[in-house]
Amino acid sequence: MEDKMQVLIDGAERDLLHTYNRYQIVLDKGEGVSLYDINGKRYLDFASGIGVFALGYGVKEYNDALKAQIDKLIHTSNLFYNLPAIDAARKLKRASGMDRVFFTNSGAEAVEGALKAARKYAFLGDGRTDHEIIAMEHSFHGRTFGALSVTGKAAYREPFEPMIGHVKFAQLNDLDSVMAQLSDKTCAIILETVQGEGGIYPVEEGFIKAIRQLCDERDILLILDEIQCGMGRSGYMYAWQKYGVKPDIMTSAKALGCGVPVGAFMMTEKVASSSLVAGDHGTTYGGNPLACAAVSKVLDLFESEHIIDNVKLVAPYLEEKLDTLAAKHDCVKGRRGLGLMQGLVLDRPAAPVIKAALDRGLILISAGSDIIRFVPPLVISKDDVDEMISILDESLSL
Numbered sequence: 001m002e003d004k005m006q007v008l009i010d011g012a013e014r015d016l017l018h019t020y021n022r023y024q025i026v027l028d029k030g031e032g033v034s035l036y037d038i039n040g041k042r043y044l045d046f047a048s049g050i051g052v053f054a055l056g057y058g059v060k061e062y063n064d065a066l067k068a069q070i071d072k073l074i075h076t077s078n079l080f081y082n083l084p085a086i087d088a089a090r091k092l093k094r095a096s097g098m099d100r101v102f103f104t105n106s107g108a109e110a111v112e113g114a115l116k117a118a119r120k121y122a123f124l125g126d127g128r129t130d131h132e133i134i135a136m137e138h139s140f141h142g143r144t145f146g147a148l149s150v151t152g153k154a155a156y157r158e159p160f161e162p163m164i165g166h167v168k169f170a171q172l173n174d175l176d177s178v179m180a181q182l183s184d185k186t187c188a189i190i191l192e193t194v195q196g197e198g199g200i201y202p203v204e205e206g207f208i209k210a211i212r213q214l215c216d217e218r219d220i221l222l223i224l225d226e227i228q229c230g231m232g233r234s235g236y237m238y239a240w241q242k243y244g245v246k247p248d249i250m251t252s253a254k255a256l257g258c259g260v261p262v263g264a265f266m267m268t269e270k271v272a273s274s275s276l277v278a279g280d281h282g283t284t285y286g287g288n289p290l291a292c293a294a295v296s297k298v299l300d301l302f303e304s305e306h307i308i309d310n311v312k313l314v315a316p317y318l319e320e321k322l323d324t325l326a327a328k329h330d331c332v333k334g335r336r337g338l339g340l341m342q343g344l345v346l347d348r349p350a351a352p353v354i355k356a357a358l359d360r361g362l363i364l365i366s367a368g369s370d371i372i373r374f375v376p377p378l379v380i381s382k383d384d385v386d387e388m389i390s391i392l393d394e395s396l397s398l
């Protein structure tokens with residue numbers, strides 16, 4: 001008998017552009033922290049669609065809110081106001097402490113908007129058009145040209161040069177390396193509060209505080225990219241809240257809509273009142289009623305389901321179990337991360353371990369070639385951690 005799943009995969013490989021090395025399974029449905037392929041095989045999900053599905057799958061209240069909005073109104077364009085966007089913006093301001101919100105369709109698009117706002121702010125300040133942005137090595141901000149231009153992995157950028165230009169790179173947690181790139185043209189410093197794709201590197205408190213001070217002294221804007229580490233994953237709604245360092249501009253996406261494509265960039269009133277104005281920026285879909293109904297309901301559920309309390313409860317347990325595993329296996333060099341965003345550093349490629357785990361019903365992803373990344377739904381329990389650890393233990397022993 002021909003394998004139905006393989007037939008589908010072969011078809012996909014003929015039709016889709018080859019830009020991904022996909023896991024060789026076709027997913028069909030999700031429930032809680034489990035995913036099922038089309039043959040009904042269950043997988044424990046420790047990836048949540050790359051840090052997106054924070055609430056777990058099949059949450060009735062969330063699904064019902066989307067269904068109700070579909071029946072009412074899906075799209076309006078930004079020529080009009082719509083109720084879910086008004087609602088979502090108010091709630092997102094409260095959750096973030098920022099003053100103004102612009103909704104986008106993706107994370108990369110949020111980064112684009114953040115960069116444009118920063119350049120406009122600087123332009124209005126001194127009328128120059130040669131402003132520079134400092135970004136970090138190992139950073140990841142997305143695949144569009146602006147976002148790619150501040151992404152600290154040369155291999156991602158090189159084939160697509162020239163980038164937007166006037167971008168300098170420094171090392172995360174190394175103030176001297178930032179000072180070395182600083183000039184009177186610097187208008188913004190952009191970084192992820194916890195670097196994700198680049199290998200799960202949390203920012204150090206001393207570094208982020210020094211960067212904040214530097215920005216204040218020189219009227220440079222601090223842009224924090226919280227697309228992956230934000231939305232409760234760190235144990236705080238946004239990871240910068242842990243350090244008491246507030247950005248001038250920040251980005252959010254991934255878990256913001258829990259699966260409905262939506263992102264946002266937000267700013268303080270200081271930036272908003274002196275940067276983008278009508279005609280400077282726009283999007284056809286961004287902030288549409290369906291996407292914003294998702295954001296609005298996600299933010300409600302974060303409160304009513306005490307999502308961040310669960311992160312605070314389970315994350316230390318996950319850390320402890322990963323540390324035990326690291327001590328047991330010679331091939332594991334260590335662990336780093338914040339909250340439910342963790343990385344296990346191997347002395348070898350992570351791919352075979354991830355493949356072995358997948359065969360045993362556990363979905364894991366990597367961050368770089370030799371780091372196993374853990375970005376589970378934020379509703380996982382200690383029992384889920386135990387199940388994950390037992391499969392990973394076996395997969396590391398092969």
Ligand SMILES: *Cc1c(COP(=O)(O)O)cnc(C)c1O
Nearest residue numbers: 106107108140141142196227228
């Ligand atoms: C995923 C990610 C992005 C890009 O988001 P997309 O929705 O894929 O465009 C940007 N920044 C960070 C930190 C991310 O993790």
